[in-house]
Amino acid sequence: MTSPILTDGASCPDASSGLPVVLTTRDGIRFDVRCAxxxxxxxxxARAGYVLPSMCQKGSCGACYATVEGAHELGEHSPQALPEKxxxxxxxxxxxxxxxxxxQVSLPFDGNRVIHGSVPERRAQVLAVxxxxxxxxxxxxxxxxxxxxxxxxxxxxxxxxFVEVSLPGQELRRAYSLANVANWDGEAELLVxxxxxxxxxxxxxxxxxxxxxxxQVVVRGPMGAFGLHENGVRPRWFVAGGTGLAPxxxxxxxxxxxxxxxxxxxxxxxxxxxELPDLDLLPELAEAFDTLPDAALVPCVWHPDGAWDGxxxxxxxxxxxxxAELAAASGGGPVDWPDLYVCGPPALVDxxxxxxxDAGVPADQVHSERCLPS
Amino acid sequence: MFCFQCEQTDxxxxxxxxxxxxxxxxxxxxxxxxxxxxxxxxxxxxxxxTRARALGAGDDAAADFVLYAVFTTLTNVNFTATRxxxxxxxxxxxxxxVRAGYEAAAAAAGVEAEQLDGPAAFVPERTxxxxxxxxxxxxxxxxxxxxxEDVVGLRALVLxxxxxxxxxxxxxxxxxxxxxxxxxxxESAMDFLASDPTDVPALLERSLELGRVNLRVMExxxxxxxxxxxxxxxxxxxxxxxxxxxILVSGHDLRDLAAILEQTKDLGIDVYTHGELLPAHGYPxxxxxxxxxxxxxxxxxxxxxxxxxxxxxxVMTSNCIIEPQPAYxxxxxxxxxxGWPGVRHIGPVAGSSAPVGQHSEPTDFRLAIKAAQALxxxxxxxxxxxxxxxxxxxxxxxxxxxxxxxxxAVKDGAIKHFFLVGGCDGAAPGRxxxxxxxxxxxxxxVVMTLGCxxxxxxxxDFGTVPGVDGLPRLLxxxxxxxxxxxxxxxxxxxxxxxxxxxxxxxxxxLSWFEQKAAAVLLTLLALGIRDIKLGPTLPAFLxxxxxxxxxxxxxxxxxxxxxxxxxxxxx
Numbered sequence: 001m002t003s004p005i006l007t008d009g010a011s012c013p014d015a016s017s018g019l020p021v022v023l024t025t026r027d028g029i030r031f032d033v034r035c036a037x038x039x040x041x042x043x044x045x046a047r048a049g050y051v052l053p054s055m056c057q058k059g060s061c062g063a064c065y066a067t068v069e070g071a072h073e074l075g076e077h078s079p080q081a082l083p084e085k086x087x088x089x090x091x092x093x094x095x096x097x098x099x100x101x102x103x104q105v106s107l108p109f110d111g112n113r114v115i116h117g118s119v120p121e122r123r124a125q126v127l128a129v130x131x132x133x134x135x136x137x138x139x140x141x142x143x144x145x146x147x148x149x150x151x152x153x154x155x156x157x158x159x160x161x162f163v164e165v166s167l168p169g170q171e172l173r174r175a176y177s178l179a180n181v182a183n184w185d186g187e188a189e190l191l192v193x194x195x196x197x198x199x200x201x202x203x204x205x206x207x208x209x210x211x212x213x214x215x216q217v218v219v220r221g222p223m224g225a226f227g228l229h230e231n232g233v234r235p236r237w238f239v240a241g242g243t244g245l246a247p248x249x250x251x252x253x254x255x256x257x258x259x260x261x262x263x264x265x266x267x268x269x270x271x272x273x274x275e276l277p278d279l280d281l282l283p284e285l286a287e288a289f290d291t292l293p294d295a296a297l298v299p300c301v302w303h304p305d306g307a308w309d310g311x312x313x314x315x316x317x318x319x320x321x322x323x324a325e326l327a328a329a330s331g332g333g334p335v336d337w338p339d340l341y342v343c344g345p346p347a348l349v350d351x352x353x354x355x356x357x358d359a360g361v362p363a364d365q366v367h368s369e370r371c372l373p374s
Numbered sequence: 375m376f377c378f379q380c381e382q383t384d385x386x387x388x389x390x391x392x393x394x395x396x397x398x399x400x401x402x403x404x405x406x407x408x409x410x411x412x413x414x415x416x417x418x419x420x421x422x423x424t425r426a427r428a429l430g431a432g433d434d435a436a437a438d439f440v441l442y443a444v445f446t447t448l449t450n451v452n453f454t455a456t457r458x459x460x461x462x463x464x465x466x467x468x469x470x471x472v473r474a475g476y477e478a479a480a481a482a483a484g485v486e487a488e489q490l491d492g493p494a495a496f497v498p499e500r501t502x503x504x505x506x507x508x509x510x511x512x513x514x515x516x517x518x519x520x521x522x523e524d525v526v527g528l529r530a531l532v533l534x535x536x537x538x539x540x541x542x543x544x545x546x547x548x549x550x551x552x553x554x555x556x557x558x559x560x561e562s563a564m565d566f567l568a569s570d571p572t573d574v575p576a577l578l579e580r581s582l583e584l585g586r587v588n589l590r591v592m593e594x595x596x597x598x599x600x601x602x603x604x605x606x607x608x609x610x611x612x613x614x615x616x617x618x619x620x621i622l623v624s625g626h627d628l629r630d631l632a633a634i635l636e637q638t639k640d641l642g643i644d645v646y647t648h649g650e651l652l653p654a655h656g657y658p659x660x661x662x663x664x665x666x667x668x669x670x671x672x673x674x675x676x677x678x679x680x681x682x683x684x685x686x687x688x689v690m691t692s693n694c695i696i697e698p699q700p701a702y703x704x705x706x707x708x709x710x711x712x713g714w715p716g717v718r719h720i721g722p723v724a725g726s727s728a729p730v731g732q733h734s735e736p737t738d739f740r741l742a743i744k745a746a747q748a749l750x751x752x753x754x755x756x757x758x759x760x761x762x763x764x765x766x767x768x769x770x771x772x773x774x775x776x777x778x779x780x781x782x783a784v785k786d787g788a789i790k791h792f793f794l795v796g797g798c799d800g801a802a803p804g805r806x807x808x809x810x811x812x813x814x815x816x817x818x819x820v821v822m823t824l825g826c827x828x829x830x831x832x833x834x835d836f837g838t839v840p841g842v843d844g845l846p847r848l849l850x851x852x853x854x855x856x857x858x859x860x861x862x863x864x865x866x867x868x869x870x871x872x873x874x875x876x877x878x879x880x881x882x883x884l885s886w887f888e889q890k891a892a893a894v895l896l897t898l899l900a901l902g903i904r905d906i907k908l909g910p911t912l913p914a915f916l917x918x919x920x921x922x923x924x925x926x927x928x929x930x931x932x933x934x935x936x937x938x939x940x941x942x943x944x945x
Contacts, residue, residue: 151750157704182704184748230716231404232502
């Protein structure tokens, strides 16, 4: 997930020139920006002082997905991030949307997810690097952020948001969702699946094997629009694929800390048992499960070996079965459909979202974020 | 949803009231409807409660729950839909307990228990969507096609006055001041509303009865405040912060403020008041804490700006919260009846046996303190800013302590008129009336104020009354919660001059926003006080016919042109 991250304020075209673009958030907040020739909407917004949720900024992740009215060109992008049928319905990815006439953009998040000014950066000390799955490839990283003038020692973010991590003095960055909860201890926690040949994976593997004494990183963020929707008492079901668990774990831990009463269910999917994170090694999440009034964990293994007696299949398979049971239990009456939060590889996100909508869950109750290996 | 309980209700449609998606306050449709449903179930609690009490089997704990639960439905108190689902369910359980108590008391007394219907027999559904369908049948406009707008308006006047009574009674109760007479009156009023009353004179009389009850409630609250924290005394309050870690406390709850002061003692954290907690600085036992450092910001409607700038933790203890902005959403905490979705709510100390939201144990503020310690706090540069010093503490103790001076000043002609200009502040542009009115008052007049309306003019230098040694022209009586104090000052002045309050050279110019103000207004009317000027707009729930009654019987007039109104007062 390397990306040419925006450099705020750099190479600023004349602010009064370019095509007008009106960005309107889900809660009606309006931002007016101008897009210079050859400039994408995301960059134009950042140049105007509005940092919109985004991640890869190269059309791969779908984090800057929005609905666009008006003629524009769309740059290279992944069909997983922007399926053709969505494109046909007016959706676009703002990081590769180049206006050819004035645009109206409907942003699928509230105004409070827009960062005004520049994205904050803080230096962080590595506190711990621990493997949390039997295969040793899913790693929990705990960071201690240094205090700064704006936040002091506090680490403030909405559960579901992500940060970008780099090494001091280096350009390369990787985006990871925060797995803990906003806190005043200065801590940030990440869940990382080590990828063969991955840049940060390699660094983490080194820290795991050789130690991380005095290791430091730079944390940029928080960013992102994924998060809990405070809209009543409907059950909250979380569908995670691999380390897509991280933002969902943050949400569940927050629900526990805040004393939220909604029933919770987490579907956690992996390819094989050795990839399954051990909850004993994620004690805060385990404690959240213990304190929530009605919480269940449904591990799903796609290709189990003979020893597995849990759910066989993907989380989307488990979801399909449980939603059908929920509909049947209503006896033909109104179904109390859960709010769904889905995070994982694009294929899983698409499958789970499609399963939910096909079962009858209103589309506006399905919230998702795609994560790509990095 | 339909809601017209506050001053900022939507007046853009032919039917005045918030009725689409969100209220002006930010309350969403689900929360608004669930609040209606909660009020309905609480009526059921009181249907049994009033009958049980008549048999000598009053359930004070249930009545106390009613006070708290009703308080959550006031404007700008609790916006958390999940909390209301819990409260509806809890209220039904309380009602069933009270019913059992009533039936047992009836059996013991050898009388047949009444079989009640309406809210008493209401069974809330289990899911939110089903509850919302039920709520559609019990809103404040239910039955309007049959009974007409005037009856709906009067029922609203009773309900909203009652909400104010409950809120003040809850404030008193957290300080240990309760009275079975108040519990009985609240239960009786809710039982009255449960009967879907249509008799206009009876509705009007019930409104005034609530005003009388509220006087007793305000007396209890006054006793709670002064009995716990001492009699307020004139005190200068800094508005420029000190360098260092900081907590800002807003709302009205002196007990929560005291707990925060005690729990932050010797931790190097300064505590600042905001909005209606400004008068806390006048209480001897609160100002004795050296880290009660000053007041920060203005009235409640300024909080989004004030809180975003505040570099520490923020605690909202009662009304009036508005949508926390991202800049401070992670560092604001609610307590007591207050709530906002996604904002941390902190409750009683661990191990407390107190029901959620009620008050037998002090609140544990460790989380807010931890936040304050982590956040940057004020810098030396912040402390170098300029700001006015505000003077508070002119409650009845201080004013009546100087009664001889004041009475003599009136007799000597040094003071020609008193104004009581107070109530709620708000965002409406017309509220600058109160600035224009007070700053134009002549130097031989005294302006008493209470409530957050004072923030419209309390940074103005009114000076002292010429010829009267050191008597300020602006006397801050306290919070809206201190209305009893202002009434006692008026009554004492009338006594000193051997006249009625209405005969004093005193004009009441009031500003209303929400239901506490409705209760205070009913108290003033019940006391027979006439010719009150009320603004910035009249309540939307009062129909033209009802306004006509208030004008005819009490001489209430809407505020108009400040200069003309001032001239009329002085004529």
